[in-house]
Amino acid sequence: MEARQVHVKVCSVIALLSLISSPAPSWGQEPELQVRPRVELSLRSWLFTTGETQWSHNVSRLDPLFGNPTSKLTYKDNDTHIIELGGRLNFTRRAFFEAYGGFSVSFDRGRLVDDDFTAVGGQHLFSRTHSDVTGSGTQYVNLNIGFRAVDFPGSRGHLDVVGGFQYWRTEYEATGVSQVICTPSGIPDVACTPNLSLPGVLAITNTTHWITPIQIGINTEYRVTHRVSVDLKASVSPASIVLNDDIHHLRPDQLQQDPSFSMWGVGVGANAGAGVKFLLTRNLALTGGYRVMWNRTYYGRWENHPIGGASVNAPLTELQTIRHGVIVGLSGSF
Numbered sequence: 489m490e491a492r493q494v495h496v497k498v499c500s501v502i503a504l505l506s507l508i509s510s511p512a513p514s515w516g517q518e519p520e521l522q523v524r525p526r527v528e529l530s531l532r533s534w535l536f537t538t539g540e541t542q543w544s545h546n547v548s549r550l551d552p553l554f555g556n557p558t559s560k561l562t563y564k565d566n567d568t569h570i571i572e573l574g575g576r577l578n579f580t581r582r583a584f585f586e587a588y589g590g591f592s593v594s595f596d597r598g599r600l601v602d603d604d605f606t607a608v609g610g611q612h613l614f615s616r617t618h619s620d621v622t623g624s625g626t627q628y629v630n631l632n633i634g635f636r637a638v639d640f641p642g643s644r645g646h647l648d649v650v651g652g653f654q655y656w657r658t659e660y661e662a663t664g665v666s667q668v669i670c671t672p673s674g675i676p677d678v679a680c681t682p683n684l685s686l687p688g689v690l691a692i693t694n695t696t697h698w699i700t701p702i703q704i705g706i707n708t709e710y711r712v713t714h715r716v717s718v719d720l721k722a723s724v725s726p727a728s729i730v731l732n733d734d735i736h737h738l739r740p741d742q743l744q745q746d747p748s749f750s751m752w753g754v755g756v757g758a759n760a761g762a763g764v765k766f767l768l769t770r771n772l773a774l775t776g777g778y779r780v781m782w783n784r785t786y787y788g789r790w791e792n793h794p795i796g797g798a799s800v801n802a803p804l805t806e807l808q809t810i811r812h813g814v815i816v817g818l819s820g821s822f
Contacts, residue, residue: 541807563598602619626656632703730788
């Protein structure tokens, strides 16, 4: 009885290894004869990514003493590690649905540069502060419907056309305030504090939501050898919507705290990536590459929310978010 159980276990292990180590398809197979996997799953690690969010507004039309831009905030050099999960369901030989999303697991590096400008005596910078950037990080999700448009001759690869939806959220926390530049503004009741230093205090929380209702792109893969292939993915959107909130925690007597400033805008967006895939087995592959995600407004409005006063509405001259970096992972199909 025990010998039979051992025999069954050995046979099961051999069958599993045979499935995993099945050879990659040969070049001689025609695309029509290859069976596409029904489901494809992926786990990726966006190891070394750098991100930046920058926005500015212009109130010089309301008061010509202020500069254009009036204020410019740049959350830069924000390095983080992102985990991404993805899946693809092939409905037919040519039609498919794909979804992938990511979230940051560390978000404690970067700097906020807060610049203020005056037009008195000509446009110039009169105040600059630095803060350290922390925060809850960044999250995104993409949902796409795709169609296999082209199969390359000799089973060398393919070209897919995709279209879908993207949501991308980023939250920064600016901690500590250090006054780097401080000169007279020439504007009544507007002044900075020379040598200001407030280490460790929570100064600003900024949250950006990019909503892209439709993006159109291509995914292409070309097999260099039996086991190695290269791929390129790119998509664009002519109309991405952004909502951005700023809470200035050190000014509770002047500004509301939910939020202190709010912005909305319409812009463009683009995603692009290039990579290499190495087949470990017929069903498992190691992947690596580089990816860029980018959005920028072409129209928007900025509004403040003071305590005990009317809000001021002004043009949002710029709001841009970008993240790029190296990505590695594993993908499996069955």
